Amino acid sequence: MREYKGSEIRNIAVVGHGASGKTSLVDALAFVSGSSKRHGSVRDGTALTDYAPEETDRGFSVNIGCAYAEWQDTKINLIDTPGQLDFHGEAVAGLAAADGALCVISATAGVETGTELMFREAMDRKDPVLFVVTMMDKEHADFDKVYQQIKSRLTRKVVPVEVPVGEGADFHGIVNLFTKRAHTYKRGAKSGEYQEGLIPAEASETFTQYYNELIESISATDDALLEQYLEGGEIAGEAAIGAMKEAMKRMELFPLFCVSSELNYGTQAVLSTIVDLMPNAYEMEEIHAFTGAEGDATVEIHARDDGPVVAQIFKTAAEQHVGDVSFFRLFSGSIANGDEAFNATRQGTEKLNHLSVPLGRERNEVPRLHAGDIGCIAKLRNTHTNDTLSTKDHPVRLPEIRLPNPLVQMAVHASARADEEKLQLGLHRIHDEDPTFEVHYNAETHETIVSGLGERHLEISLSKLKRKFGVSAELTRPKIAYRETFKAKAEGQGRHKKQSGGRGQFGDCWVRLAPLPRGGGYEFVDEIVGGSIPRQYIPAVDKGIQEASLRGVLAGFPLVDFKVEVYDGSYHTVDSNEMSFKMAGILAFKQVAPRCKPVLLEPLDEVEVLTPDDYMGDILGDLSSRRAHILGTEPEEGRGTKIRAIVPQAELFTYASSVQSLTQGRATFTRSFKGYEEAPHDVALKVIEETAKTRVEAEAH
Ligand SMILES: Nc1nc2c(ncn2[C@@H]2O[C@H](COP(=O)(O)OP(=O)(O)O)[C@@H](O)[C@H]2O)c(=O)[nH]1
Ligand SMILES: [Mg+2]
Secondary structure (H helix, E strand, O other), X not given: OOOOOHHHEEEEEEEEOOOOOHHHHHHHHHHHOOOOOOOOOOOOOOOOOOOOHHHHHHOOOOOOEEEEEEEOOEEEEXXXXXOOXXXXXXXXXXXXXXXXXXXXXXXXXXXXXXXXXXXXXXXXXXXXXXXXXXXXXXOOOOHHHHHHHHHHHHOOOEEEOEEEEOOHHHOOEEEEOOOOEEEEEOOOOOOOOEEEEOOOXXXXXXXXXXXXHHHHHHHHHOHHHHHHHHHHOOOOOHXXXXXXXXXXXOOOOEEEEEOEOOXXXXXXXXXXXXXXXXXXXXXXXXXXXXXXXXXXXXXXXXXXXXXXXEEEEEEEEEEOOOEEEEEEEEEEOOEEOOOEEEEOOOOEEEEOOOOEEEEOOEEEEOOEEOOOOEEEEEOOOOOOOOOEEEOOOOOOEOOOOOOOOOOEEEEEEEOOHHHHHHHHHHHHHHHHHOXXXXXXXXXXXXXXXXXXXOHHHHHHHHHHHHHHHOOOEEEEOOOOOOEEEEOOOEEEXXXXXXXXXXXXXXXXXXXXXXXXXXXXXXXXXXXXXXXXXXXXHHHHHHHHHHHHHHOOOOOOOOEOOEEEEEEEEEOOOOOOOHHHHHHHHHHHHHHHHHHOOEEEEEEEEEEEEEEOHHHHHHXXXXXXXXXXXXXXEEEEOOOEEEEEEEEEHHHOOOXXXXXXXXXXXXXXEEEEEEEEEEOOHXXXXXXXXXXXXXXXXXXXX
């Protein structure tokens, strides 16, 4: 491959709902350009960018897949993204690495929730978007219906540039409204070749209808363009294309195209359109990177070959026999194979060996990459997704790609006890690949907790774990980390005395236990006067009480938010020692705690749901069945309503799938730990009963 400068590069994310035809389109575009030698298919597992076993087994994309199409002296980098919410993090990262998006919509399914989600995401990033209606050859394909849906559900600024000739089995050509020429495809040939000619009679009616629509859309968005169009009657001249490109950058126009990836119809036109209308990599707006010893100053980064090297890792994939492969966008500077780079996030140097460009599972080595390009590199020592590579002379950090927060938590256990250590290692490697998959150890429940964007996300992460690291593991419902606390004060004695042959043990203390406000933690106050307990033994009393409090009073959960005052005691000059006073502390706690009206505390999360107004009632109803305390609702411009609520963690286990099914995936939510509150009496009773039962069972074993 020849070297490409930024002006000859387009970086395009292919986004949309699951099964809308993204992966098939990327395959067809790479094939028709000649960059990929075979026309693969999702159905038989040969699509260019679905090559991981997790993808070929299931028939849908799980990871970002990168490919390119060399077309008209331009290198179009194509980033195929997964459409399902469970893998939304990958789609967001794909957009972050690109300068524009192809928003793919199936001609039979139309605009779906994933289309809306990704279109909005692209709008938030201010990216130009091209709509592509795929699967025009499928039975019940309906171009007009999809166009109307885009207008009503996504944007009125959509401009049809093409109309199909025939639909479904009869789809065999495409009319370009700008050039007023038709491309007719030879049936059976899947080469992408066409014959150009006049608009066929069978399409003249649709042509007129869409032509009028086009005038209407353009006049609503761009005066200059409209004028040019009306004067010249076609938009093909450089000035008109320039005007259209500018309007797209300002998000005032969204052109609409149609293809069949399966038959390879319309794919060449999409490539040419990307070259004409999408911004080249040098046109990227400057970005602000952090610099300085504290990372507190910022510098502007421009896409220039002679600027300092700045690259961001947007994806890491652990590959068997290779190790980690890091995919990066080079935002500034140019790099050569073998160069050294500096990871300012982790303060380490990295060697850039085997510099490559990705084409599906293949990686083609290149001697040099220029500012704006996308590449990959294997075996970096300590560089992960979201890290920035720069140089020692100009160390900078780019703002992190803001990925969605994990929503679903499960406990994970190695199927074989002996694999526990391998499990931990593997889980952390998966996290390095995919930051939306998180791992932590809950010291209170003694469980390893994994969190992700959905149940399927966690399941597929475990398949990866098995394949790449050879560890089988199972997911279970996580134990809830309840706690206990006091509602009243009480006082009493703990006295430890043991006479067993030689030297005995003696410790004696009087303590007061009292509740502290929520979040007050633990306080120990020494009120001993006159040396009734010698100084050196008082910390032992403290230790004993803390140890006993970890085991709780009601159901074995740690006791929190309380205060201890030691106010009296006695000792023995020979038999007293630290151990004896620790025992006295334990006994005092056991004596007094049950009289302090212990109660169960449950962990609560703050949940924020953003839902279209149609589903408000369903969401609120579902929340109240989960014992939620609604904090408030407020309208969110153009998106519905934001509902804020406090919900017990015990009630949130299946929340992600409920929200999805209640709203057909149109509502989104976030959750974050809020704190502990007293559990209602009936809930507490049930928890106490259950823990007593499992304890009896455990003892029986
Ligand atoms: N008939 C037909 N089927 C298609 C076309 N594009 C994709 N498909 C099929 O639609 C399904 C989903 O396609 P895929 O590319 O995986 O969609 P993605 O989830 O958006 O990547 C697969 O079974 C494809 O074979 C097309 O143009 N025509
Ligand atoms: Mg796909």
